[in-house]
Amino acid sequence: MSPEPIRYFDRYERTIKTEKVYGERWLRFAYGSPAGRLAVWLFASRRLFSWYYGRRMNDPKSEMLIYKFIADYEIDAMEFAKSAFSYKTFNEFFHRALKPEARPVDPLPAAAVLPADGRHLAFANVDAAEGFYVKGAKFTLAQLLGDPALAQRFLGGSMLISRLCPCDYHRFHFPVSGVPSEARLIKGRLYSVSPIALRTQILYLVRNKRFVTLITSPEFGTVAMVEVGATNVGSIIQGFIPEQPAKKGDEKGMFAFGGSCVITLFEKGRIRFADDILRHSADCIETYARMGDRLGVAGP
Secondary structure (H helix, E strand, O other): OOOOOOEEEEOOOOEEEEOOOOOHHHHHHHHHOHHHHHHHHHHHOOHHHHHHHHHHHOOHHHHHHHHHHHHHOOOOHHHEOOOHHHOOOHHHHHOOOEOHHHOOOOOOOOEEEOOOOEEEEEEOOHHHOOOOOOOOOOOOHHHHHOOHHHHHOOOOOEEEEEEEOOOOOOEEEOOOOEEEOOOEEEOOEOOOOOHHHHOOOOOHHHHEOEEEEEEEEOOOEEEEEEEEOOOOOOOEEEOOOOOOOEOOOOEEEEEOOOOEEEEEEEOOOOEEEOHHHHHHHHOOOEEEEOOOOEEEEEOO
């Protein structure tokens, strides 16, 4: 039997596509076999492994990987803030900035926007969200946030999971305007967040290293942003100023090399997600869309 492919809905072309997975053969061995899972536990999920890989991506020799990667994954170099030939290492290319016009931000004051490019799953009621990667599996808000008291504030609220593939733009942005708290680090390992891995163990999302930031928003109340690290993510770099007002779409930070994930939580009754993302999420199909596009609007 052939492995189950990863399918997603493309918001722009309005069609179901099959994802081209970076390192697919390794991922299917690592998370799909007893020997592979042992290797992941012993080596790949530990920080030293990702540190070493990140160091390789910062080596000037890694520049030679850039052009093949752009061609293999059909990345639009016209969006880059500078020429593709100006990047001196793969990591510098990986967390590249884009031209401002490449990611317009929905101007409607009552609209929240997607915090990152990627494949998105949305759930209007986080308490009912389960089985989106593997039937019957879920995690708790207390596990995700590392704070049972804080988790109580988001009971019955809404959740967005934004999964970034290695080929995606790897900076993350504020989904709403408001005042952000300082980012709180929760230490953990660095498992893959590819569906290939999450289909075997959804709890990787709450076992990985992550940062939690609370945003106090006039339109949306308290919004929690959780940036989740993953295998070969050398670092999660926060670039915002805590306790200073931020505008919707402002850059918050960036991931170094590797696939990553951003989870956004809204309090109960504070957002109505866009119909297309909700509809496909109900079928456990992610929606591909870019940062700045509408996620939903304020209101129950």
